[in-house]
Each structure stands twice: as structure tokens, then as C-alpha cells.
Amino acid sequence: MERKYITVSALNKYLKFRLDNDQNLQNVLLKAEISNFKRHSRGHIYFTLKDEESQIAAMMFFNNAKSLVFEPKEGDKVIVEGYVSVYENAGTYQIYVTKMSLAGIGDLYQAYELLKQQLAAKGLFAAEHKRKLPLYPTAIGVITSPTGAAVHDVINIINRRFPLSRIYVYPALVQGEGAKASLVSMIEKANQDQLCDILIVGRGGGSIEDLWAFNEEVVANAVYESQIPIISAVGHETDFTIIDFVADLRAPTPSGAAELVVPDQIMLLQNIAKLKQKLNYLLDNQIHSKLQRLQVLTETPIFRHPDRLFEKNTLHLITLTSRLEQTDPLKIFTKNQLLIDNLTNRLNFNFRLMFDRQSHKYQTMINKLELLNPLTIMKKGYSIIKKGSKIIRSVTEMSINDSLSLALTDGTAECVVNKIRKEA
């Protein structure tokens, strides 16, 4: 019997064929620990999955690896989903991992709860930090995947409700390992650009792992730090992500955010019509009330009997005229002139009286003086006797042989005392 030799390639091809057609190997769920973790430059990852006794080579293509919500590392306990196949070139079999998460969803939930508590304690959820949303945004930033359905839902709804707004799409990775950094950088970029007055940050629904980026602390911080108000819009209606608590408003879905971010133009047109009606009503009202007032005024007695307006004033005028007459300046002048004449007469009379009296008194004094003049007395036979310059009034003042002088009215005489007789 002739032996048939086959090639290595054929063997490996056969093995691969057998494995690929084994249903059990095409959908493997595995619980294991990671070791020998390596990342290929193209984004594929290579690692070993092991338990206490055994191990298997594992790889994950970039396509699947980009959705990982955690950074796999040595020693991580994981649950994986994948299929087993042969790598023909090396003749090795390995598990091709399609999904991988940290063992126990409980861990994610714990991490979520812990972070929520920490951020709440730091005040990231505080109501007083919530910014006011613009009522009529002029530009809306949408930070999400540019390829998902979410972005188109948002655009369509805004277009239908309020097409005056502009939309700026900030393309971001919304799941997988690079998502948190991408979301953070787009939030920061939108704040630098200052194009928008409000931001929507979100994505459509997915598993808790898919949405994980929106539970990351760095993303929460970026939302908190944003100067532009943010509406969070992440997936499922019921689940809250961390950024839902930090955002200024939480929408249950991206479509929901689009409904909240702009007013509905149908309502706006109704509102404008209402305001217009109000304007008409208010002006009519004012004119009407002014007309009414005018009518009331024209019917008052004053307008019906304007002559009565003067009655009172006429009386007043008469009173005033008579009072004015009493104060006629010519009369006042005449009255004062009389007073002046009177006073002048009295002054003249009194002066003359006083002058006459004084003149008489003077004459009397002159007469009296005349009587007392020594010359007049001497003319009557009296003379003045002097001893030297002293006037002699008594015989006691002279002695015998004293030389005396006699003064008469027409001259003096020198004489000597011969005899002195003193009479008692």
C-alpha cells in the first residue's frame, strides 16, 4: 500500500477546517486571567489566557479591541467571548477574542457607585453650579460619533424645530478605550473655539460597557469645567451615567436633547402671534381709555359753562382794585407834604421864640455888667489906694510916712501918710 504524504500547509488547513466547523469552538465563553499582554502597532492585541493549570494564546483584532472599556493588564481577571481557530503560518491554535470585560459586572457597578459618591462629595453635581441654558441657541455643539444614528437624529430634530440655530459637530469616539480622551478633548476644543452657546454630549444606547466612557472621572471633570452649558444625552432612558449628574441638563437620549435644546418653531409662531395680539389690544385699550377720559372732561361744568370760570375772579379783581386805589402814590405824597410843612412851621416858630429869649437875657447881663464896672464906680468919687502894687483896703495895712498911690479915673497921685485914725 502506497503511503500518502501531505504538506504541513495541508495539515494546518485541515486542522483549521476541523476546528472552524466545530460549533463548540465557535462560541466559547471563557473565564481566565490575562498574562503576556502585548499591543500590536496596528491596534491588535495579543495575550495569554490562563488558569492555575493551563493556558491558551489569545488575540483580539483592533476592530474588537477598540471597544474595550478598560485597559487590560497582567493579572486581570476577565470574562471573554470568542472562537478558537488555527493560525496556519505558525501552526498554532488560539482563541480569537471578540468581547472581553473585567470579571463580574459587579465590579463596574461598584466603580460607578464609588465615583458617583466621590464626585458628589467634591460638589460636581451641585445645583448651584448648573448653568442657565440659552432659550434660543444660535449655535449648538454636538459632541458625539459623526457616524452614528444619534448625530443625524439630533440634526433632523433641530432642523424641524428651530432651523435658525447652527450645528457644529465635534466628532468624538464614544466607546472603546480612546473614548474618554476623545470626549474630553472635544469638550475642551468646543470651549476654546467658542463657536457654540450650548453643547450636547452623548451617544445612542448600548451596553453598560459601551457607555462606560460617560462614567469616567476625566469626562465628568471636563463637563464640570466647561464654560459652555452642557446637555448630557447618553443612550437608554433609564440608566444614568456619571455625566448626567454633572451636566447642566440631562436628556434621556440624543433625540431628547435635541427636543430640549431648542424651542419648537410652531410654538414660537403662535407665541409671536399672541404677542402681536397683545400689542394691538394694549394700544386699543389705551386709546379707548384716553377717549373715555376726554369725554368725561368735556362734560364737566367748566367746559359747558366756561363763563363761570370768571365769576369768582371778577369779584376778586374788584377787591384788589379798591385796595390798589387806597395805595395811590399821589395821595400818599400829598399827605406827607402836609406833614413836612407842619413840622417846618413848628421848627421856625420855636427857633424864633428861643432866639428872642436869649437876646433879652443877654441885654440884662450887659446892664448888670455896666453897673459893676469899677470905672463907673470911681466916677462917683471913689479911688483905689495902692501900696506898691498891693490894693489897700484897711488903715491897718498902712503906716505913717508910707508912700501910697491914688488911682483915679483920669490919673494917679503919690501921697505920704501923715496920720492914721482907726475907727472902730
Add this chain to the structure above:
Amino acid sequence: MENNLTFEAAIFKLEDLVKELESGTLALEESVNKYNEGIRLAKYCHDLLKNAETVIVKMIKNDEIVDFPNPKE
């Protein structure tokens, strides 16, 4: 009329005018002026919405602003 007025600015102004008229403290001449301005603003807001075309959508791509597929009509 200020043609560059944003919708927001115009409708806020319109609402303010209505409030002023409601206050009832304006002289008739002022009221008429405010009324005329209000009617103009209402028409302006109405026309802005009525004449609005499809929303403008742009994408920020590597620091450049590029067009983004517009919504389906």
C-alpha cells in the same frame, strides 16, 4: 430696523415692549412708538422663522470647519 438682530434679541425686545405697554405708565405717544416697534419686531421674528432654510451643519475636523451632511428633507 436692526437687520442683524438675532432671533433671541428680537423676541426678548418684543416681550419687553409688551411688558412696558402692560405697565400702563406710558404716554400715548410713547405707546404708539412702542407699538409700532413691537409690530415690526413681531414681523421680523415671524419672517426669520418662515424664511429659515435648512439648518446649517458643520463639523470641526482637525481644527478646520468642514461641511457636514445636511438633514434629509
